[in-house]
Amino acid sequence: MLQALLRRSVYAGNGPSGDLKIVRALSGALGAAPVYPLGTSTAQDCVGLTSASHEDSHRTKLGWAASWGLAAAGFTTLCSTPLSIVQAEDAASTSGEQPPAKSPLKPIVIFVLGGPGSGKGTQCENIVREYGFVHLSAGDLLRAEMKSGSQYGDMIATMIKEGKIVPSEVTVRLLQNAMAASGKNKFLIDGFPRNDENRAAFERETGIQPEFVLFFDCPEEVMEARLLDRGKSSGRSDDNMESIRKRFKTFVNQSVPVVDHYDGLGKVKKVSATRSKEDVFRSIQPFFTEFQQANLLEATQMLLDAIDGGDYEAYAKLCDEKLTAFEPEAQGHLAEGLGFHKFYFDLKKPVADAASPESLALIRPKSTISSPKVSVYGDVAVVTYVRLQQDVGSSKTGFTSAHQETRVWQRKRDGKGLAEWKHVHFHRSAAPSV
Numbered sequence: 012m013l014q015a016l017l018r019r020s021v022y023a024g025n026g027p028s029g030d031l032k033i034v035r036a037l038s039g040a041l042g043a044a045p046v047y048p049l050g051t052s053t054a055q056d057c058v059g060l061t062s063a064s065h066e067d068s069h070r071t072k073l074g075w076a077a078s079w080g081l082a083a084a085g086f087t088t089l090c091s092t093p094l095s096i097v098q099a100e101d102a103a104s105t106s107g108e109q110p111p112a113k114s115p116l117k118p119i120v121i122f123v124l125g126g127p128g129s130g131k132g133t134q135c136e137n138i139v140r141e142y143g144f145v146h147l148s149a150g151d152l153l154r155a156e157m158k159s160g161s162q163y164g165d166m167i168a169t170m171i172k173e174g175k176i177v178p179s180e181v182t183v184r185l186l187q188n189a190m191a192a193s194g195k196n197k198f199l200i201d202g203f204p205r206n207d208e209n210r211a212a213f214e215r216e217t218g219i220q221p222e223f224v225l226f227f228d229c230p231e232e233v234m235e236a237r238l239l240d241r242g243k244s245s246g247r248s249d250d251n252m253e254s255i256r257k258r259f260k261t262f263v264n265q266s267v268p269v270v271d272h273y274d275g276l277g278k279v280k281k282v283s284a285t286r287s288k289e290d291v292f293r294s295i296q297p298f299f300t301e302f303q304q305a306n307l308l309e310a311t312q313m314l315l316d317a318i319d320g321g322d323y324e325a326y327a328k329l330c331d332e333k334l335t336a337f338e339p340e341a342q343g344h345l346a347e348g349l350g351f352h353k354f355y356f357d358l359k360k361p362v363a364d365a366a367s368p369e370s371l372a373l374i375r376p377k378s379t380i381s382s383p384k385v386s387v388y389g390d391v392a393v394v395t396y397v398r399l400q401q402d403v404g405s406s407k408t409g410f411t412s413a414h415q416e417t418r419v420w421q422r423k424r425d426g427k428g429l430a431e432w433k434h435v436h437f438h439r440s441a442a443p444s445v
């Protein structure tokens with residue numbers, strides 16, 4: 012399963028072929044993000060992202076497949092401010108220049124479905140916290156659009172109160188814009204597709220098929236009690252008995268057939284949603300193991316890219332400050348802390364500064380991960396692989412070295428309580444060059 016995921020989300024390295032399994036996980040670079048016009052506000056209003064991608068993205072009107080870049084394997088939630096409405100002019104690159112071609116990363120989409128109040132939003136928050144997906148709630152996007160002064164505001168307000176489904180033309184655009192603006196490639200799309208029209212429009216417009224559909228199965232009486240309780244404080248126009256009844260009808264008549272459609276394709280992972288929030292989350296965690304493994308491999312490739320690129324800042328961000336290491340340079344001793352490694356980054360600097368950007372790009376070494384194995388033990392993970400490093404010698408001839416590397420990662424919480432993997436220990440073998 013991991014290999015299947017990697018085949019989709021990574022590109023093959025240019026090392027030897029044959030039995031050797033080579034993956035080059037991520038270049039760490041963001042590609043152009045497509046945006047789609049819908050209404051009248053500006054992109055600046057809409058995005059509250061931590062990623063640098065928004066600030067310096069060169070926006071183009073390319074489609075999905077054209078250039079989907081990748082951000083860190085980090086953890087981002089989208090803001091709830093409206094991000095729907097981006098003018099076509101805003102979407103064009105301000106400089107007129109096209110960004111350098113980046114390796115396309117296919118978006119990975121999981122649809123999260125279930126009746127109103129079944130707990131979709133609650134569990135999406137958990138998944139974001141632990142597995143680093145971007146959570147896009149179609150309902151939240153519509154509510155934000157409604158409040159933004161959009162031309163569609165009144166129509167959306169009526170549809171929500173009546174428990175009816177907003178035309179896909181609006182919802183799919185909102186989703187496309189939010190996906191593009193995120194700069195990420197792994198999405199939990201919550202409360203969508205709500206009917207067959209939603210499903211067909213999304214497939215047609217994006218060409219994306221979901222990895223799977225996470226379906227929360229919950230009886231109406233449980234959902235009703237939850238929604239009425241939520242209604243005491245949510246301020247939502249549809250958390251009242253009259254709207255709830257209408258929403259249930261819409262769910263049975265229009266949304267259940269969508270679940271049946273995906274069930275026919277073997278894509279539905281059904282979860283009983285009546286238990287406690289913690290129990291429900293425990294039951295969905297196994298579906299996300301493969302993504303966690305892919306995240307770790309991505310983080311490892313970013314680390315190697317930082318080393319190859321001489322980018323100490325990027326390297327230090329991924330590492331625990333107490334990083335320990337056995338590596339040939341330490342002559343059999345355990346290197347503790349980042350100082351030992353920083354020495355090598357600093358050493359490279361004057362050479363890099365002296366060179367022109369063009370020649371720098373040419374002489375930069377390149378590491379490819381081969382035969383990876385990722386094992387996760389709770390909050391600790393071990394990533395083992397062979398690192399094939401291509402470089403250029405002083406006589407300008409290329410050479411490749413191979414090291415066996417074992418890298419240990421530990422899951423820690425950032426300031427916002429989101430899980431992030433920190434590199435805590437590694438062991439690198441010596442290797443002859445050929």
Ligand SMILES: Nc1ncnc2c1ncn2[C@@H]1O[C@H](COP(=O)(O)OP(=O)(O)OP(=O)(O)O)[C@@H](O)[C@H]1O
Pocket residue numbers: 125126127128129130131132133134150202237238240241284285286287288289291
């Ligand atoms: N397993 C659970 N046990 C008890 N209460 C829950 C559980 N899951 C969610 N809730 C509560 O039920 C309410 C509805 O949950 P949530 O908002 O996650 O549902 P939803 O499926 O996203 O609903 P909607 O589609 O209406 O937005 C919330 O108040 C939430 O705290």
Ligand SMILES: Nc1ccn([C@@H]2O[C@H](COP(=O)(O)O)[C@@H](O)[C@H]2O)c(=O)n1
Pocket residue numbers: 127149150151153170171172173174175176177178182201202203204205209249258
């Ligand atoms: N694909 C969708 C999703 C939602 N809506 C409308 O929003 C209402 C609230 O949705 P929640 O997911 O937050 O419960 C929903 O009842 C619909 O009116 C939609 O039209 N299309």
